[in-house]
Amino acid sequence: MLRLLTVSELTAHIKNLFDNDPLLLNLWVKGEISNYKQAASGHLYFTLKDEGCAIKAVMFRSRGRRLLFEPEDGMAVRIRGYVTVYPRDGTYQLYAEEMEPEGTGALYLAFEQLKKKLEKEGLFDPRHKKKIPRLPRRIGIVTSPTGAVLRDMVKIIRRRFPGAEIIFVPVAVQGEGAPGEVVRGIQLLNRLNACDVIITGRGGGSLEELWAFNTEVVARSIFKSRIPVISAVGxxxxxxxxxxxxxxxAPTPSAAAEMVVPVREEMARQVEMLHNRLCRAVGEKIRGYRHRLDLLTRSRVTSSPVEVLCGSRSQVVDELARRLGVTMERCLEQGKNRLAVLTGRLQALSPLATLARGYSICSLVDTGEIIRTATGVSSGDEVQVELYRGRIFCRVTESCPE
Incomplete structure (x- = not known):
């Protein structure tokens, strides 16, 4: 007789078969990512597919944060993990523990992804580059205290410019904690305003050994630094x-040390050359001014100023004064003539001239309304008559319209 199973019992039985299959406990699977998304919890959910089939996959946050590159749809990858049943949905899926890009290294892919991302944000734009000081008084170095890199840089700086002060911040430049230490070193020098320029880097090595300087946190700390930064890696x-x-x-740490300070002897020679050029220029200026002074002292203006002022110059002044007087008289005469014309026009338009010829202006006393016709008044209205000289008040006894 067949046994009747619940859904949970059937799913548990299938899951037990998966969990006890040696092949499914630890295997590598290759395929193409699709439907990729990262949940708020940090877990990565996607589908792994090839030409014929697809399988759901998940990578938990603890594993996903170790990835050096960012998975994306269409990317061909190889995944190590295990396959089991997800009881709630009754589906089997791949639980990824490691992921590698197919056909290219994970580090190289991560490098290219981050480079593309930061370039798009403008972190590589030359407009943001700060000028390296020509003669820094204090130089900050952020690198490992062990190895020949630090000794070589200090030796070169001391030889080229002994007066420069070196501020050293020891950090790890390799390993999991290296990026954080490099960031803290750069931030410390900025917070204390301890130097005029910063050199950060390390000696050569493999891509894995140089990886601290390929991380986003180090890149952003360099970009945000108020102090100019020279990168000297490998x-x-x-x-x-x-x-x-x-x-x-800088192509190498030693080259960075040579680039950051000039040779003191060369600076001294440049200063001496500039001093000589300045002396020659000043001498030429002095000789030029002396020649001009000699010419001025020999001229009539400086040798006989009274003669110049009282002679031809005074005649010029007299002539100018005469011409000014004539011009002023002409302007006044033109002004008088124009005023007379305007006065005549104004007089012709004046109402007083009309009144002087015997005319008058009549208006009602109560309203001040001008009376133009006989129909404008009635018997008994009081009327004011404006004459050329004075006015009279009348009462209407009779009006005779035309």
């Missing part, structure tokens, strides 16, 4: 994200 052929963000890239 050999001349090594390029890191820090090189692109820094205000100046």
């Amino acid at each position: 050999h001349e052929t090594d390029y890191t994200i820090a090189d692109f963000v820094a205000d100046l890239r």
